[in-house]
Amino acid sequence: MSVKIVKNLSAWFGKTARDLPWRADPHPYRVWLSEIMLQQTRVTAMLPYFERFLLAFPEVEDLANAPEERVLKLWAGLGYYSRARNLHRGAKAICERLKAGDGFPETASEWREIPGVGPYTAGAVSSIVYRKREPIVDGNIVRVLSRVHAIRKLDSGNRLIWDLSRRLVEERSADPRILNQALMELGALVCLPRNPKCGVCPIRGSCKGKSEPHAFPEKKPKKEWKHLSERKWIPLRRKKSVAEVWLIRNEGTGWREGLWDFPSPGARGVAGAVMRSEFRIQYVVTRHKVERHHFLFFVGSRTKLEDQNGRWFSILDLPAVPAPVRKAIAMVEKDLKTDQGQR
Numbered sequence: 001m002s003v004k005i006v007k008n009l010s011a012w013f014g015k016t017a018r019d020l021p022w023r024a025d026p027h028p029y030r031v032w033l034s035e036i037m038l039q040q041t042r043v044t045a046m047l048p049y050f051e052r053f054l055l056a057f058p059e060v061e062d063l064a065n066a067p068e069e070r071v072l073k074l075w076a077g078l079g080y081y082s083r084a085r086n087l088h089r090g091a092k093a094i095c096e097r098l099k100a101g102d103g104f105p106e107t108a109s110e111w112r113e114i115p116g117v118g119p120y121t122a123g124a125v126s127s128i129v130y131r132k133r134e135p136i137v138d139g140n141i142v143r144v145l146s147r148v149h150a151i152r153k154l155d156s157g158n159r160l161i162w163d164l165s166r167r168l169v170e171e172r173s174a175d176p177r178i179l180n181q182a183l184m185e186l187g188a189l190v191c192l193p194r195n196p197k198c199g200v201c202p203i204r205g206s207c208k209g210k211s212e213p214h215a216f217p218e219k220k221p222k223k224e225w226k227h228l229s230e231r232k233w234i235p236l237r238r239k240k241s242v243a244e245v246w247l248i249r250n251e252g253t254g255w256r257e258g259l260w261d262f263p264s265p266g267a268r269g270v271a272g273a274v275m276r277s278e279f280r281i282q283y284v285v286t287r288h289k290v291e292r293h294h295f296l297f298f299v300g301s302r303t304k305l306e307d308q309n310g311r312w313f314s315i316l317d318l319p320a321v322p323a324p325v326r327k328a329i330a331m332v333e334k335d336l337k338t339d340q341g342q343r
């Protein structure tokens with residue numbers, strides 16, 4: 001069965017593979033960058049970021065030597081900022097190897113020593129770049145292989161799926177670079193979670209689950225959402241007709257580490273200002289649904305706001321901010337336009 005799957009999947013990939021920028025010349029830096037960006041993100045959403053990163057940091061040394069602030073700013077909008085921080089740390093670790101004359105990591109176990117690289121990324125990079133016979137398992141591949149083998153119950157750590165993926169890549173006729181990318185492509189374009197396209201699937205002849213694909217694997221009970229609320233003040237001033245907002249850099253740890261956000265209520269220097277408007281936005285992070293209540297204040301151009309981690313930024317040139325801050329700034333811009341329209 002593995003022989004047939006490898007043959008049909010590889011032939012299909014050869015004919016239909018998308019032309020992605022890291023595929024024609026799978027250099028370790030570009031493949032590693034693409035795999036980190038693709039964690040939790042679709043190809044179409046990540047492509048503009050990938051291009052922008054390569055323009056800013058054409059080589060791994062450029063990324064390693066860049067200030068973290070710049071890396072986070074270029075990442076802004078992709079979410080899951082720990083990936084950007086790990087990417088930066090990872091670039092430094094790779095540069096250490098290069099300086100020591102060890103070259104880029106090649107095997108999956110060498111890649112695992114780089115910050116932010118888990119078993120999937122290690123398998124993906126080593127197989128795509130160096131054609132190592134390393135398996136890959138992520139959510140897409142769990143879905144594909146559990147359907148192909150009609151596996152309802154997954155074991156802890158997906159050991160069975162890892163084993164099945166390994167069997168495929170260790171098949172003598174398999175080219176690991178082609179096979180692993182073909183598996184990824186099948187999960188992304190054909191064996192879709194809701195509407196699998198079994199009619200055009202290159203491995204339907206070997207698939208035991210195609211008559212009821214949605215039954216595999218069995219769905220886990222959904223976790224309960226937690227509801228949280230936050231309140232933020234938005235101090236805004238105009239300087240030479242440019243609107244500026246006051247933001248504070250998060251120096252703590254966690255997913256907002258190094259990102260800029262509005263101050264919490266009570267910021268000194270704002271309390272006396274007149275509140276102009278208020279609005280709410282909602283966002284989701286992991287299993288939390290958060291409602292943010294914003295209060296927009298116009299403050300005088302000479303108002304002093306005291307916070308050693310705070311700074312004024314033009315709303316046209318923001319630093320690394322999380323998605324809810326970008327949404328709030330968009331609402332501020334709308335508010336300001338309404339104001340101009342009324343004059």
Ligand code: SF4
Pocket residue numbers: 144147148190191192196197198199201202203204207208209210213
């Ligand atoms: S036949 Fe259908 S369920 Fe089976 S692998 Fe192909 S798309 Fe998925």
